Amino acid sequence: MDGAMQQIAEALRQAERILIITGAGLSADSGLPTYRGVGGLYNGHTEDGLPIEAALSGPMLQLDPALCWKYLSEIGRACIAAKPNAGHAAIAELQRRKPGCWVLTQNVDGYHLAAGSPSQRLIEIHGTLGPLFCMTCGEPSEELTEHLTRPLPPRCTCGGVLRPPVVLFEEMLPESALGRLRDELEKGFDAVVAVGTSASFAYIVEPLLRARHSGGFTAQIDPSASELSLMVDVHLAVGASDALPQLVRHIFVD
Template identity: 90%
Template sequence: MQQVADALRQAERILIITGAGLSADSGLPTYRGVGGLYNDRTEDGLPIETALSGPMLRLDPALCWKYLAEIGRACISAKPNAGHAAIAELQRRKPNCWVLTQNIDGYHREAGSPPQRLIEIHGTLGHLYCMSCGEPSEELTEHLARPLPPLCACGGVLRPPVVLFDEMLPESALARLHEESAKGFDAVVAVGTSASFAYIVEPLLRARHSGGFTAQIDPAASELSLMVDVHVAAGASDVLPQLVRHIFPN
């Protein structure tokens, strides 16, 4: 941990990449990995990647919304944890610290991360919109107490502005990430994610190749562990506050 703290203290440009493991400490379920709800199949006998996919939302909206609602209720009932707060504090102290998150819960914003340095690559749960006419609707909370799938006045199915499986990442978020990555990062830290998607691996590898520091904070080892300088095998909500205290002792 001291090695990570020293590297972040010296770094000017920092990228923190966060995944479901960070919000798991708030009580949210992960899709897979340690404590994952869907390590095998859903109760409908489908992989979660199929049940929560764009094609399934169009083919069987009720089935897809069954799992969207499960995630939505979990996000609404929980709150940001000490890990989110520590990242927000790091961003406050380090004006060139960026966050790239896979999470759709909105907890980074709620914890105080500045929106202008936050890339929510999968979107966030919020106001729904109609898949047919495009009109916005009420927030997700308002629809969870009603029959699912939620419907627009025009009869079309409503959906949240998030990226489901088998859907493209938003071009605007990718453009921001590529723009900042092109400037280079002195340190890249992956927190609570075992994913090896290109948009996660590329910043890590680019930082390593340019002489920067890379780390992973996650209880379990994964492919990413082999790509970084340091793997801290512990929970984010425990490690991140300690890191911030080490970096800024006063």
């Protein structure tokens, strides 16, 4: 077994409180590109000549909902067409066998829940793609799938534009998710592992640094090195869907 893999497996075997932080690299093995954006698809400018950060922003959803929904719907179709992979399943198995294991995900595809991760130990920091709700009256609507066969933007019976409970560019992270993360960070984690993300957002960096400062174990599982690699005890340069099932097998070997 690879030395880095062995170190991570041994640390997770001994740990009670574990935080797995996941990003787009985990869902890449389901066929979703590791793109910029809310779940992604684009680098640079869209075919409308706008940066994706502008097209997929909260202000654009208000100003030109049809344009924003053009790209939201492409993300939705990509997520619906794919499914969770062996990495998601391995994390769900780890959570099943370690009741102190939490998942914090940047992904909006819903694959952790679909793979069996318990909702009470899952923090979707960027929200999800469904169910939709009305921006005018606040009433909930059907899941995204139902609306992708209809004209966009999707509309409520009141005439208002529908949107998913997802964090667009220029929007705040959901306070409920941040609050749950803060509460769990206060309790502390014995091990924090970043999987398939190279982002150095505060909500990723803080758990890693807190764990290190308190003598806990930290690791990154990602084929490429990044700023995060310098903050962790171990960097395992392997794709998530290959590494995670192996790790779980090693952790619970008899």
